[in-house]
Amino acid sequence: MAADGHPRMPWLAAALVAFILLMIGSRSAALDHPFESHFAIVVSGADSALARQTVAVLTKSHQEMASASGVWLPDTVRVIFVGRTQSFDSIVGGHFPDWGVACAVADENLIAVRSPRDYPITQAIPEVLSHELAHLHFEAVVGHHRPPRWMNEGYAQQFAHEWKYGDDWVVARAVFMDQALALEDIDGVNSFRDAKARLAYAESYLAMGYFLKTYGWEGLMLLGRSLREGGGWNDGFKAATGADYVTFQKEFAKHLRDNYSWAAFLGDTVLFWILLVLIFIVLYLMKRRRSALKLADWDRQEKIEDVLYSPFERAHEQPGESPTQEDEPPPATR
Ligand SMILES: [Zn+2]
DSSP states (O other): OGGGGSOOHHHHHHHHHHHHHHHHHHHHHHTTOGGGGGOEEEEESSOHHHHHHHHHHHHHHHHHHHHHHSOOOOSEEEEEEEOTTSOHHHHHTSOOOTTOOEEEEGGGTEEEEEOTTTSOOOSOHHHHHHHHHHHHHHHHHHTTOOOOHHHHHHHHHHHHTOOOTTHHHHHHHHHHTTOOOOGGGGGGGGGSOHHHHHHHHHHHHHHHHHHHHHHHHHHHHHHHHHHHTTOOHHHHHHHHHSSOHHHHHHHHHHHHHHHHSHHHHHHTSHHHHHHHHHHHHHHHHHHHHHHHHHHHHHHHHHHHHHHHHHHHHHHTSOTTOOHHHHHSOOOOOO
């Protein structure tokens, strides 16, 4: 593998530490299931703290996936944290999108992650690791079959709990603008730019959620088994769910329209109330500004009247007399 072409002593030390930790971590998991003893994690390119965290996260994630599906990863998983001095593309063997943080290579049981020591990764590392492990696990569920990308990504995101803040808006805006992606188009996600890729991932998450809600985990496992045993996608889908795939896609598109129209979206979220409060604040500020303008107008009117009428008032005044004298009471007599 390309990572071996850049041997560095700290890497080797980190890998050794990680491997020892892994053996400790996986042995306790091994008690739960006999196949577990084959599952191991080897980490390279990470310092000891990161390697320890990686082993702990992956061991826990694997247990969750295995107990949910009854499918265990049979082999050693290698995790490579890729630094700036290395080519990510050469390690994963293909063109990797700029926005990508990590990649799972199922054929090699490999997870490659951009090193958080070298790259400003905003996503939490445990989330990234669980996501990539779920891709490897999905491969174990479906065998060599390659299901549509949305299902693979949706599966990974469900395990990594990756519904991000703002994803609701991304989908709602796309539905409103009639730009929601058809599920089959998500296959090309690696060539999408940032915003479109985010929409593709959000839709994948929703599509998998919709699938699980409609057909249950059992439906997914039935489909997985059918694919694993060499069945085709359309037949397997129909056998597992009772619906054909084209119908499922149409139903999901309708599900998006029904749940992410602006009216449904706003009526269902706290954003509606935030918007309502904002409207009241804007109305209040407009009212205050109108009152201030009216007062200023009156003030100006008064000044104009003063200028216009004061010469007439002065014309009634007696020369040499001041108004104050006129108003004064007559002098007191003794
Ligand atoms: Zn993914």
